[in-house]
Amino acid sequence: MGKVDRDRLPHHCRMNAADTPAPVATADSDWGPLSALPGHPLMWVLIGSELAVFGLALLGYAGARARDPLGFALAQDNLDRLAGVANTALLLASGFFAALANRAAHAGEAAPARGWLAAAALLGLGFLGVKGFEYSGEIAAGHDIDSSPFFTLYFLVTGFHALHVVLGLIILGIVARLATPAAVETGTAFWHMVDLIWLVVFPCLYLMR
Amino acid sequence: MRRTFSSLVQAFLLLLTLSLALAFAAEAQASALWLAAVTLAAALKTRIVLARYLGLDAAPGALAGFFAATFLVLALVAGSILVFPTPIHQARGNAHLVATTGAPGANE
Numbered sequence: 173m174g175k176v177d178r179d180r181l182p183h184h185c186r187m188n189a190a191d192t193p194a195p196v197a198t199a200d201s202d203w204g205p206l207s208a209l210p211g212h213p214l215m216w217v218l219i220g221s222e223l224a225v226f227g228l229a230l231l232g233y234a235g236a237r238a239r240d241p242l243g244f245a246l247a248q249d250n251l252d253r254l255a256g257v258a259n260t261a262l263l264l265a266s267g268f269f270a271a272l273a274n275r276a277a278h279a280g281e282a283a284p285a286r287g288w289l290a291a292a293a294l295l296g297l298g299f300l301g302v303k304g305f306e307y308s309g310e311i312a313a314g315h316d317i318d319s320s321p322f323f324t325l326y327f328l329v330t331g332f333h334a335l336h337v338v339l340g341l342i343i344l345g346i347v348a349r350l351a352t353p354a355a356v357e358t359g360t361a362f363w364h365m366v367d368l369i370w371l372v373v374f375p376c377l378y379l380m381r
Numbered sequence: 382m383r384r385t386f387s388s389l390v391q392a393f394l395l396l397l398t399l400s401l402a403l404a405f406a407a408e409a410q411a412s413a414l415w416l417a418a419v420t421l422a423a424a425l426k427t428r429i430v431l432a433r434y435l436g437l438d439a440a441p442g443a444l445a446g447f448f449a450a451t452f453l454v455l456a457l458v459a460g461s462i463l464v465f466p467t468p469i470h471q472a473r474g475n476a477h478l479v480a481t482t483g484a485p486g487a488n489e
Contacts, residue, residue, distance in 0.1 A: 205443075219435075224450075227450065227453075231454065237462070244467075264393060267430065275389065360434075364430055371426045376458045
């Protein structure tokens, strides 16, 4: 093909390297073993990183508890287990709705997908409401982030998780607007990760004693 | 891999049942059996979320890896409690003191 004078082409044909869409990683090309996973590979990098961060935090909790088992047991008795169970149920139901949203999006049903995402987000807000209620009760009882090693770790771990819930709500809002199968799959994967982390955090902080 | 509605409902009900069962048993005496039950139930729940909701049953190697990581954390926390158990009688005495005088560790 001979050389083309760009200036003589119609405007919409004058693309250069900067106009060219970035190559999209395909499922079986650029991501190695991550290519085999469902959804966007970067989301799995994020999920792995977050699990590692929370895993290390919980191992730190176990190490701190080993130095003062009695102090941790007495502090742990002040937690509201019922609120923790309610929050577990809220996140599980929210994850269920997110899974239904993903299913609807892949069936090409954008409106139902948005509805399920809204339901998932609503329950996520409920989680934050219960957590706020729980925090206010604990702080009113004199248990703040400085009151004991247990409560320092408790507020750090659950507070960091609550931040992920807030981020997850924003992501659910964005993917509900897009409502494409790929966007919903990636967004709901983040939400399931938030759910997964709570399923590890809750028994370690509230139930194991 | 797309899920059927019934498989999603089944996963949700199983997760909810396990959570509620643990909640009802939460007042049970702290023991090795209790720790094992909590660890296994939590591990099973994480496996359900990984396999059914995150779709890792289509990638068995990744499912095994992620599940092993979460199980390891749960098992290490539970194991540390077994190695460094709460002195139950002392805890009960202190809890009574806290309730009556508001002074934890007053009997030490």
